[in-house]
Amino acid sequence: MKKKLLFLVLSGLTFQLSATISQIRWGSSNTPLTGLTITWSNTGTQDSIDWGYTTAYEKPSAAGIKRAGYSTASYFKFVFPGTVTANTTLYYKLFDSNTKTWIPQKTFVTAKAENAVKFSFSALGDCRDDMAMLTKVSNLVVSKKPDLVLFSGDLTLSGNNANQYDAFFTAASNFLANSVVYHAQGNHDAGSTPWFTNMFDLPVTSGSNLYSAVKYGNAIFINLNSENPSGQTAWLQTTLAAAAADPSIMWKVISFHKPFFNIGLHAGDMNAYRSTWWKAFDDYGVDLILNGHDHNYQRSKPVNLKVSTTTPVAKYGSGVGEGRCQIICGGAGAGLYAVGSGADSWTVNTKNSINNFVNCVVDNCTMVITAYTSTGSVLETFTLDKTTSSLCTATGIVSKDLSEKFNPISVYPNPTSTIFTLNYSSELIGEGIIKIYDFNGKEVASEKIIKSKTEFEYKHDMSQFAKGVYTVSLMIGGQRDNALLIKE
Secondary structure, eight states, X not given: OHHHHHHHHHHHHHXXXXXXXXXXXXXXXXXXXXXEEXXXXXXXXXXXXXXXSSTTOOSOOEEOEEEEOSXXXXXXXXXXXXXXXXXXXXXXXXXXXXXXXEOOOEEEEOOOOTTOSEEEEEEEOOOSSOHHHHHHHHHHHHHTOOSEEEEOSOOSSSTTOHHHXXXXXXHTHHHHTSOBEEEXXXXXXXXXXXXXXXXXXXXXXXXXXSSEEEEETTEEEEEOOTTXXXXXXXXXXXXXXXXXXXXXXXXXXXXOSSOSSOSSTTTTTTGGGIIIIIHHHHHTTOOEEEEOSSSSEEEEOOBOTTTOSSSOOSOBSSSTTOBBEEEEEOOSSSOOOOOOOSTTGGGXXXXXXXXXXXXXXXXXXXXXXXXXXXXXXXXXXXXXEOTTSHHHHHXXXXXXXXXXXXXXXXXXXXXXXXXXXXXXXXXXXXXXXXXXXXXXXXXXXXXXXXXXXXXXXXXXXXXXXXXXXXXXXXXXXXXXXXXXXEEO
């Protein structure tokens, strides 16, 4: 009897000690550098983090912010203050309050500077059925070292199944622990929207993290929720209008789950929104749309429905009469779908029923897009080229790095309902002026400032402003730098 009791006690201890920190993942309430968060799962009660840019963990220790998880383990989150140092190694370790021990030191490489115009991002989606394939594809994504990743949805087959999410986090552990990922909700994720929205730290718009806009580099990244398209149309139009009026934004990239043009199993799922969402894409010259939902690879020809609803236009681009590039990259593990023919055949440039992901390298006015298979071989590569566009010529960056023209500027919290803080870094010293413009380009606020050192901070109260998208502009001498701000 004593031996049996001892076995039960030891078994209990073994179980308790085995339930340690897991599911480490990175997110952000804003850019990959501003609003950066780390989240992990554990059955402990008071986990914490030590971190810094050296192995001495020189930054203050902090307690993890605890919230409920989808099963017995809780989530712990830490929000890195301000804007983390760009393009450097961040060292950290986590205290497991369950076992009363620190996990071994881990590292994370931060994204390039927020004003960089030489950066990269990857896209993938639909991993729900084959976790081994997810590991294979997502590890290849990590090897490309993207500054951010867009995941277009369908993490599991059943969005309310804890075992399936456990399998997802295990299979994607290396990917999630080394990438800032912006997740779009898929139709299978919608099996439990509360689980999905609670699982990842994402930018919030009007109280929801299911859609958002983030300005990074010389691009704006818009994440939409195709499970509720009609509820986002007005916000989408306002956001794209502001981006089109912002001279620092060269590229407009949109990610969501269900594609508009498709010759696979789910053809036609977004037809009802061609007069709203796609019209906004055409109106404001969206460059790249990244989707999943169909488990294959498809790239569209240049599509502009304002010009023709039956034939593609001559070239990709944001100019009048130029067309959108839509890519379906839903090949991260879900069972592959055949690609054939159908009503949208006129839009299709490339098609392949194969596991895949996409990596995009931005270099000023060009974006080189490469699709890879699960073996790492190149499926196709092509370039979106804006070197002759009026925007590229006007900003003077055809042949030189834009870092010579733009300085790091960020605003937070973003979105905001009251006071926002602007952080600005440049060698420029002296008198300057800060102006705020609404999405129509109308000046709504102006204030003179004195900048006496490299780092500059400014606060402004937006309480009396209408909800919408604003451009915050800081000018010193002939230099002008901008940031996008959303007022909730």
